[in-house]
Amino acid sequence: MTTLIWLVPTVLVLVALYLSWTAGRLDRLHSRQDAARAALDAQLLRRASVAQELATAGVLDPAASIVLYQAAHAARQTDDDQREVAESELSQALRAVFAESQQVDAVRQAPGGEQALRELTEAVRRVPMARRFHNDAVGASRALRRHRKVRWFRLAGHAPFPMAFEMDDEPPSALLERVGH
Numbered sequence: 107m108t109t110l111i112w113l114v115p116t117v118l119v120l121v122a123l124y125l126s127w128t129a130g131r132l133d134r135l136h137s138r139q140d141a142a143r144a145a146l147d148a149q150l151l152r153r154a155s156v157a158q159e160l161a162t163a164g165v166l167d168p169a170a171s172i173v174l175y176q177a178a179h180a181a182r183q184t185d186d187d188q189r190e191v192a193e194s195e196l197s198q199a200l201r202a203v204f205a206e207s208q209q210v211d212a213v214r215q216a217p218g219g220e221q222a223l224r225e226l227t228e229a230v231r232r233v234p235m236a237r238r239f240h241n242d243a244v245g246a247s248r249a250l251r252r253h254r255k256v257r258w259f260r261l262a263g264h265a266p267f268p269m270a271f272e273m274d275d276e277p278p279s280a281l282l283e284r285v286g287h
Contacts, residue, residue: 251268
């Protein structure tokens with residue numbers, strides 16, 4: 107009987123510690139996910155800004171400038187629920203504008219074109235990495251939140267269920283081929 111008196115509280119304390127550790131781990135995963143989302147948002151904004159600057163610089167032909175400007179503007183101004191679509195459309199516009207290496211060469215030869223291409227290439231390369239980091243953080247959070255102990259004891263609190271950011275982030279191949287690093 108004396109053993110039972112000590113055993114029950116000890117088990118309860120150990121379970122409480124384990125649940126507390128799990129809740130802390132989940133909180134750290136949510137923080138990592140929030141930081142990754144902020145980094146993704148920054149990279150998407152940078153890509154849209156650079157594309158918009160390039161579209162208004164007068165180095166592209168008028169049709170390409172309009173297509174790129176409208177897609178970049180839409181990506182910067184859209185609501186969160188339509189953001190994935192707008193960012194995908196910007197990726198498609200970039201691929202359409204820089205489908206051929208002649209367009210890249212024409213921009214490069216314009217004053218300031220080399221720098222603009224370098225900035226755009228860096229921005230286009232960083233978006234898939236930032237999206238991958240974000241989606242990896244979301245995946246880790248989701249995996250932990252699927253455990254019964256997290257659901258039964260409501261360890262996630264009122265945090266919304268994490269959602270991955272799915273978009274077309276394929277870069278324009280002519281842009282990546284022509285701009286060296």
